[in-house]
Amino acid sequence: MMFTVPVACPHDCPDTCAMRVTVNAAGLAIKIEGDPQHPTTDGVLCTKVARYLERTYHSERLLYPLKRIGRKGEGKFARISWDEALDTIAARLKTIAARNPEAIMPYSYGGTMGLVQAEGMAARFFNKLGASRLDRTICASAGAAAMRATYGAGVGMDVEQLDQAKLILIWGSNPITTGVHLWRKVQAAQRQGATVIAIDPHRSLTAQKCQQHIAILPGTDAALAFGLMHILIREQWLDQDYIEHYTLGFTELAARAADYTPAYVAKICGITTHEIEALAALIAKTALQDQQPVAFRLGYGAQRVRGGANAIRAVSCLPSLIGAWRHAAGGLLLSSSGFFPINKAGLERPDLYPSGTPRLLNMSTIGDHLLQDGVEAVLVYNSNPVAIAPESSKVAQGFAREDLFTVVLEHFQTDTVDYADIVLPATTQLEHNDIHKSYGHRYILLSQQAIQPLGECKSNSEIFRLLAAKMGFTESCFQEDDRAIAQAAFNWQHPHTANIRWETLQQQGWQKLNVAAAPFAAGNFPTPSGRCEFVSSELASQGLDPLPNYLPPYESVASNPDLATHYPLQLISPPARHFLNSSFVNVDSLRKQLPEPSLEIHPADATARQIQEGQMLKVFNERGAFQLKAVITDRIKQGVVLAYSIWWKKMSSDGKNCNEVASQALTDLGAAATFYDCLVEVQVA
Ligand SMILES: Nc1nc2c(c(=O)[nH]1)N[C@H]1C(S)=C(S)[C@@H](COP(=O)(O)OP(=O)(O)OC[C@H]3O[C@@H](n4cnc5c(=O)[nH]c(N)nc54)[C@H](O)[C@@H]3O)O[C@H]1N2
Numbered sequence: 166m167m168f169t170v171p172v173a174c175p176h177d178c179p180d181t182c183a184m185r186v187t188v189n190a191a192g193l194a195i196k197i198e199g200d201p202q203h204p205t206t207d208g209v210l211c212t213k214v215a216r217y218l219e220r221t222y223h224s225e226r227l228l229y230p231l232k233r234i235g236r237k238g239e240g241k242f243a244r245i246s247w248d249e250a251l252d253t254i255a256a257r258l259k260t261i262a263a264r265n266p267e268a269i270m271p272y273s274y275g276g277t278m279g280l281v282q283a284e285g286m287a288a289r290f291f292n293k294l295g296a297s298r299l300d301r302t303i304c305a306s307a308g309a310a311a312m313r314a315t316y317g318a319g320v321g322m323d324v325e326q327l328d329q330a331k332l333i334l335i336w337g338s339n340p341i342t343t344g345v346h347l348w349r350k351v352q353a354a355q356r357q358g359a360t361v362i363a364i365d366p367h368r369s370l371t372a373q374k375c376q377q378h379i380a381i382l383p384g385t386d387a388a389l390a391f392g393l394m395h396i397l398i399r400e401q402w403l404d405q406d407y408i409e410h411y412t413l414g415f416t417e418l419a420a421r422a423a424d425y426t427p428a429y430v431a432k433i434c435g436i437t438t439h440e441i442e443a444l445a446a447l448i449a450k451t452a453l454q455d456q457q458p459v460a461f462r463l464g465y466g467a468q469r470v471r472g473g474a475n476a477i478r479a480v481s482c483l484p485s486l487i488g489a490w491r492h493a494a495g496g497l498l499l500s501s502s503g504f505f506p507i508n509k510a511g512l513e514r515p516d517l518y519p520s521g522t523p524r525l526l527n528m529s530t531i532g533d534h535l536l537q538d539g540v541e542a543v544l545v546y547n548s549n550p551v552a553i554a555p556e557s558s559k560v561a562q563g564f565a566r567e568d569l570f571t572v573v574l575e576h577f578q579t580d581t582v583d584y585a586d587i588v589l590p591a592t593t594q595l596e597h598n599d600i601h602k603s604y605g606h607r608y609i610l611l612s613q614q615a616i617q618p619l620g621e622c623k624s625n626s627e628i629f630r631l632l633a634a635k636m637g638f639t640e641s642c643f644q645e646d647d648r649a650i651a652q653a654a655f656n657w658q659h660p661h662t663a664n665i666r667w668e669t670l671q672q673q674g675w676q677k678l679n680v681a682a683a684p685f686a687a688g689n690f691p692t693p694s695g696r697c698e699f700v701s702s703e704l705a706s707q708g709l710d711p712l713p714n715y716l717p718p719y720e721s722v723a724s725n726p727d728l729a730t731h732y733p734l735q736l737i738s739p740p741a742r743h744f745l746n747s748s749f750v751n752v753d754s755l756r757k758q759l760p761e762p763s764l765e766i767h768p769a770d771a772t773a774r775q776i777q778e779g780q781m782l783k784v785f786n787e788r789g790a791f792q793l794k795a796v797i798t799d800r801i802k803q804g805v806v807l808a809y810s811i812w813w814k815k816m817s818s819d820g821k822n823c824n825e826v827a828s829q830a831l832t833d834l835g836a837a838a839t840f841y842d843c844l845v846e847v848q849v850a
């Protein structure tokens with residue numbers, strides 16, 4: 166008999182889709198589709214997850230525990246039993262922990278976003294051990310710090326209202342590629358007469374479909390935001406009532422914006438004064454004259470530079486200046502995760518630390534940590550650091566250390582697995598249970614196991630449960646099953662979750678948080694003052710600049726002319742449509758659509774270097790070099806080059822990828838990675 170199971174999409178994407186998986190009488194998953202009832206999924210899956218069954222039943226799935234028999238990095242392994250694998254790991258960890266548990270480093274990110282299979286049992290395990298803590302900064306921590314300073318948390322407008330907006334600014338985001346369900350709302354708004362504008366150095370798939378595209382230089386978003394504020398204030402195009410009652414620090418903000426004349430901003434951003442004046446006028450006309458909703462979709466593109474957090478802080482002032490929050494379809498959306506009352510203490514159990522709070526290691530500087538900071542063991546799950554972390558040659562060199570003990574929990578033999586001493590085969594979302602929040606919408610999703618684990622695969626939670634037993638951890642939280650962990654994941658007494666019923670989650674797969682459509686129409690932000698804090702009390706109390714500012718990139722022609730004489734091009738490496746970070750890169754039907762890495766370069770920059778279409782190029786700076794094919798196009802701004810991310814290194818002709826040249830420098834706030842703050846030179850290979 167066939168049956169259908171509600172499953173949540175586990176991937177690191179704002180859309181967190183509700184899915185229906187059909188399983189046949191033999192227990193095989195034979196169909197996967199978007200849940201037609203779920204309002205944001207709307208029956209649609211993206212091009213990647215539509216192939217989730219191809220990925221799940223891929224012939225290269227890791228099905229058994231393995232131990233290394235070749236050199237580190239070579240990727241040669243022999244099958245072992247679970248007992249041998251777990252005993253080996255436990256023995257090694259016990260020896261290290263007896264000396265110094267902080268020499269053990271966990272490394273994980275968004276392979277699965279499920280709260281159980283991410284930092285549920287795993288966090289308890291590392292906390293009890295007293296291992297180093299991991300600062301998870303590889304993606305969103307700059308923007309999160311910015312939102313916390315200005316609005317108190319990662320809160321924003323409801324994506325389901327976006328079709329009612331009349332002006333939508335898609336700022337440093339490429340939703341056709343990175344979150345197609347939001348784009349469907351934008352299309353609906355366009356059909357109802359909305360104007361949609363992209364702000365992006367690249368004429369991305371999304372920018373091509375917008376009425377207007379403003380192509381700024383990477384890392385200059387805060388300057389543009391201040392230029393817009395300058396004009397709004399100069400012309401008194403402001404919602405004075407909203408500013409007076411629901412914001413803090415307007416006078417100070419206005420004083421800073423005074424310096425950002427359109428001419429000054431145009432020069433910084435590489436655009437015309439007309440573009441800035443016209444955009445400010447359109448924002449003001451829509452919000453103030455027509456009294457219509459203006460929505461800002463902020464993405465992650467503007468954050469991956471030195472001033473990434475300040476960029477988000479500066480842009481995020483705009484909706485409050487014009488009172489855009491008064492409308493359910495107005496305001497801004499960077500992340501919705503701040504609405505979810507996660508029970509971090511219950512889920513992760515930091516009370517288990519053996520003594521004091523262990524040191525914090527930043528995942529974005531894993532290269533340096535592995536080479537300098539006395540790390541003796543690293544346990545990797547839900548991540549592929551050898552491919553995705555910056556300054557990759559150092560990361561690889563670190564993982565190649567003979568004295569480092571490396572364990573990797575994975576679905577496939579990724580670049581990181583090649584360096585493992587022990588490899589543990591992990592289940593996919595169809596093979597385990599989990600519970601999810603979202604960073605794009607406002608639903609909790611319960612994901613149910615649809616099929617039996619393939620081969621000898623085990624879920625992350627089960628692996629850490631078994632390891633905890635081998636280590637002799639006796640606390641009852643190490644016996645909890647996945648359902649109990651899922652039930653501990655949220656604070657169910659919070660007003661946002663008071664309406665959620667477990668039975669509804671089980672039957673339907675999802676339920677919406679109890680949050681008002683326009684929660685900030687009259688302030689009520691989760692800041693200390695309840696207002697939008699242009700001047701942040703939190704930052705002031707830390708002795709930091711309480712106002713947003715424009716901080717030029719570490720690496721650009723204007724900010725670092727000496728470096729730019731050798732490396733004059735700014736490299737950005739945003740996501741490819743057919744991959745999800747480095748996941749799906751090995752799925753054949755998707756790779757057919759993007760068969761090899763390529764570099765987009767402007768015709769003028771190509772001519773200056775005698776580069777021809779399709780030639781193999783070498784991209785390099787002092788940190789490293791990698792090779793890929795030339796695509797000459799004016800989609801990319803002159804002075805900027807683009808390499809879609811993130812290829813497995815071993816799939817490139819030279820065994821390298823774009824993170825070879827990316828730097829380990831961190832952002833202004835949030836200590837995040839600065840992938841798009843990177844000067845390079847390009848030549849024919
Ligand atoms: N298909 C697919 N979808 C994904 C992912 C994937 O790998 N593939 N990854 C997922 C993850 S983990 C994340 S974090 C999100 C990210 O998704 P988004 O929020 O869309 O962010 P990015 O894709 O990093 O960058 C978006 C755009 O910012 C532009 N950009 C680069 N630098 C700047 C700048 O300085 N200023 C401005 N204004 N724009 C800039 C890029 O050209 C790009 O078009 O996508 C998620 N969805």
Ligand SMILES: Nc1nc2c(c(=O)[nH]1)N[C@H]1C(S)=C(S)[C@@H](COP(=O)(O)OP(=O)(O)OC[C@H]3O[C@@H](n4cnc5c(=O)[nH]c(N)nc54)[C@H](O)[C@@H]3O)O[C@H]1N2
Nearest residue numbers: 274275276277304547548549553574591738746747748810
């Ligand atoms: N140059 C450049 N680098 C970037 C970015 C960029 O834009 N440019 N983007 C950055 C961003 S935004 C992010 S979020 C990071 C993403 O970096 P990661 O979070 O490392 O993402 P993935 O590369 O997709 O690797 C996730 C791995 O987890 C595995 N996995 C999935 N589910 C499970 C599971 O249930 N159990 C176990 N054990 N494993 C599982 C998958 O097979 C996959 O290999 O990359 C960052 N790196």
Ligand SMILES: [Mo]
Nearest residue numbers: 177303304305
């Ligand atoms: Mo990300």
